[in-house]
Amino acid sequence: MVSRSPAEIGMSLKDVDTPALLIELDAFERNLRRLADAIAPTGVRFRPHAKTHRSPVIALRQMALGAVGVCCQTVGEAETMVLGGVPDVLVSNQVVGSGKLARLAALARQARVRVCADDADNIVAIDKAAASYDVRLDVLVEIDVGNQRCGVAPGRPALELAQQIDAAPALRFAGLQAYHGKSQHIRDFAERRQATKEAVDLTAATVALLKEHGLDCETVGGAGTGTFLSEAESGHYNELQAGSYIFMDADYGRNQKEDGTPFDDFENSLFVYTTVISQAKKGIAIVDAGLKAMSFDSGEPVVADAPEVPYFGPSDEHGRLNMEASNKTFAVGDKVRLIPGHCDPTVNLHDWYIGIRNGRVECIWPVAGRGASA
Amino acid sequence: MVSRSPAEIGMSLKDVDTPALLIELDAFERNLRRLADAIAPTGVRFRPHAKTHRSPVIALRQMALGAVGVCCQTVGEAETMVLGGVPDVLVSNQVVGSGKLARLAALARQARVRVCADDADNIVAIDKAAASYDVRLDVLVEIDVGNQRCGVAPGRPALELAQQIDAAPALRFAGLQAYHGKSQHIRDFAERRQATKEAVDLTAATVALLKEHGLDCETVGGAGTGTFLSEAESGHYNELQAGSYIFMDADYGRNQKEDGTPFDDFENSLFVYTTVISQAKKGIAIVDAGLKAMSFDSGEPVVADAPEVPYFGPSDEHGRLNMEASNKTFAVGDKVRLIPGHCDPTVNLHDWYIGIRNGRVECIWPVAGRGASA
Numbered sequence: 001m002v003s004r005s006p007a008e009i010g011m012s013l014k015d016v017d018t019p020a021l022l023i024e025l026d027a028f029e030r031n032l033r034r035l036a037d038a039i040a041p042t043g044v045r046f047r048p049h050a051k052t053h054r055s056p057v058i059a060l061r062q063m064a065l066g067a068v069g070v071c072c073q074t075v076g077e078a079e080t081m082v083l084g085g086v087p088d089v090l091v092s093n094q095v096v097g098s099g100k101l102a103r104l105a106a107l108a109r110q111a112r113v114r115v116c117a118d119d120a121d122n123i124v125a126i127d128k129a130a131a132s133y134d135v136r137l138d139v140l141v142e143i144d145v146g147n148q149r150c151g152v153a154p155g156r157p158a159l160e161l162a163q164q165i166d167a168a169p170a171l172r173f174a175g176l177q178a179y180h181g182k183s184q185h186i187r188d189f190a191e192r193r194q195a196t197k198e199a200v201d202l203t204a205a206t207v208a209l210l211k212e213h214g215l216d217c218e219t220v221g222g223a224g225t226g227t228f229l230s231e232a233e234s235g236h237y238n239e240l241q242a243g244s245y246i247f248m249d250a251d252y253g254r255n256q257k258e259d260g261t262p263f264d265d266f267e268n269s270l271f272v273y274t275t276v277i278s279q280a281k282k283g284i285a286i287v288d289a290g291l292k293a294m295s296f297d298s299g300e301p302v303v304a305d306a307p308e309v310p311y312f313g314p315s316d317e318h319g320r321l322n323m324e325a326s327n328k329t330f331a332v333g334d335k336v337r338l339i340p341g342h343c344d345p346t347v348n349l350h351d352w353y354i355g356i357r358n359g360r361v362e363c364i365w366p367v368a369g370r371g372a373s374a
Numbered sequence: 375m376v377s378r379s380p381a382e383i384g385m386s387l388k389d390v391d392t393p394a395l396l397i398e399l400d401a402f403e404r405n406l407r408r409l410a411d412a413i414a415p416t417g418v419r420f421r422p423h424a425k426t427h428r429s430p431v432i433a434l435r436q437m438a439l440g441a442v443g444v445c446c447q448t449v450g451e452a453e454t455m456v457l458g459g460v461p462d463v464l465v466s467n468q469v470v471g472s473g474k475l476a477r478l479a480a481l482a483r484q485a486r487v488r489v490c491a492d493d494a495d496n497i498v499a500i501d502k503a504a505a506s507y508d509v510r511l512d513v514l515v516e517i518d519v520g521n522q523r524c525g526v527a528p529g530r531p532a533l534e535l536a537q538q539i540d541a542a543p544a545l546r547f548a549g550l551q552a553y554h555g556k557s558q559h560i561r562d563f564a565e566r567r568q569a570t571k572e573a574v575d576l577t578a579a580t581v582a583l584l585k586e587h588g589l590d591c592e593t594v595g596g597a598g599t600g601t602f603l604s605e606a607e608s609g610h611y612n613e614l615q616a617g618s619y620i621f622m623d624a625d626y627g628r629n630q631k632e633d634g635t636p637f638d639d640f641e642n643s644l645f646v647y648t649t650v651i652s653q654a655k656k657g658i659a660i661v662d663a664g665l666k667a668m669s670f671d672s673g674e675p676v677v678a679d680a681p682e683v684p685y686f687g688p689s690d691e692h693g694r695l696n697m698e699a700s701n702k703t704f705a706v707g708d709k710v711r712l713i714p715g716h717c718d719p720t721v722n723l724h725d726w727y728i729g730i731r732n733g734r735v736e737c738i739w740p741v742a743g744r745g746a747s748a
Contacts, residue, residue: 001375001376001725001740001741001742001743001744001745002375002376002745003450003744003745003746003747003748004450004748006748015473017471017473017474017748018471018748019747019748020748051690051691073690073691074662074691076377076378093651093691094651094652094660094706095651096649096650096651096662096706096707097391097392097649097707099389099391100391118652118654119652119653119654119706121706121707122706144654144655148655148658148687148694149652149660149687149689149692149694150651150652150654150660150692151652151654152654153654157654181689275470275471276470277467277468277469277470277524278468278492278493278523278524278525279493280492280493280518280524280525280526280527280531281518281522284522286468286523286524288448288470288747289747291669291671291716291718291719292718292719292722292747293747295665296670296671297665297670297688313522313523314671315523315555316425316447316718316719317425317447317448317467317747318523318524320522320523332468332470332493332495332496333470333471333495342665344665344666344690345665345666345690348666348723349722349723349745350745351375351745366375367375368375369375370375370377371375371376371377371723371724371725372377373377373393373662373663373666373667373691374377374378374380374391374392374393374394
């Protein structure tokens, strides 16, 4: 169930077996640095989302550049991060069920662990789990600032939960989780900024209401790769949670900057490496990366070195490249780098990151939290 | 990288952690039996496709009901099957690259291993790999009977490759691979049968041409869950390769039978189990199964016990249920079974099958070939 690594350290890229998940290390490291540099002047804390990479190796790289810890979406991810050396984890999600809450509370004996909540009964259950492990758990109230997913309405419903947390013996009220996922992928810059502004306003009003009632928000967290500078400069968020910036993907590449040009603040550093396995039909090359090598929820991958060649018609273990609009020809055995449509669920299909620098395999990192969805 | 099992043997279904991949064993066993019974009168061999389940445990169950071996799509799957006790494997795909061909030839020292080819240079490479491991490899020529994926054109191009295989010192010509994947999902029965008829005609003509040139097709293989009876009754195919019939999925459920009613020859036996983790918004329940728990290439999952409730708007670790059209109410902590849109790539997201009978966990089977895409 752990597949063999498709590469060895020192191997030339062209010898890496396929399908494989590549990180171009120079671009990856520039991405890490760029985000750190971009938010440094704002003084806002950075807590990158580990759901993108599910790798403590990468999390520790992010912390070495100033991140205060990571966000996780599941208890399994949080366990992976803590066991891999990350000392501070926020589960930016609801954790439901006595088994998962026991794991969360037990983990809080090994590291700083915080969690979100949007439900009164769930807060009672978190309190009970924390008491049973003799830990005091920090809990943030998740508010819905336009994402239509988890989270209570801003304002009074959030206040009521915050007061409940504050009164619970084994809990401590730690602030607000206010992430607007949908706004990350709004293509037009002005519309994207407007969606973020609305989220910021709802968040700011809730922070103020809580303050009126004597509750300070130590953490006000949210933001993603598409919007993080807006939240950072808002004066109301103090912790940013971008994740995809380390890799980028074809979907984020369709966002626009203020001048209408494609969003290129970060470089594509993540690729799915694939081999042409059939060229029996004129104009179509068949590759060995399909539905089990990439996620297609945000559209088809882009051929990195020949973006004019459409990838189409994926099946479980195959993809098709339409060569008709290109001067390029691919022969059986040729290898091609694909930019996946959506990085996070693509990473979760692989066991190994193959780190490439100057065309050579420099590192092989396990996707340690692959499958840690529970 | 292997996640913990979300269940223990003997546990009640309601205590299984989520997201989890469930097999309802009674339905699963009826499916196994139904296909075996349906093709028995035709006398055609059955070689189910292991790309659906990636589990030797399931493969051996299929063989116990008469299957002659399995098909695989990758060398990694073939290795998983052979190491799990399956003695006869056909890689129904092109295998390209010296590393993969070495693994294939080495595997042929442990079991009966056959492979397909659609390219002259690839046949040279297969011959070289076989010679280097001192094995004689059976090779089938893959022909394209309408699928527009791998495979040479039927007729003369197939003959040329068959002759090349026949002349290669370490190879033996073993027949034709003639799978029409696209036809499996044609909704209308008559259109589906017509697509299969065209595939059968092309295949039959190629078999005849080869025979004229002294080449017998020991194996003429193809067919899937949507069409297998047509190929079986054609008199021209002698090996059927259906895979999804063991589980079914929402997509196959949209096929129609001859009378226009939904295709129900097989039952849904595969489910993704999920928990409602948020109910903070009226009319929407948020569940913990999203893009990392199911594949969405063939559409959204169906709520098994409340099909009137649409699942919509998946994100990495979340899904949304629209409760507005239902009398059902879900509370935080309630668990729901989802019928995935497409079974094969959904299975590949999980490490464990949780086998359920009468509401109790009866077995836990590893998805031993999960990730074995190379």
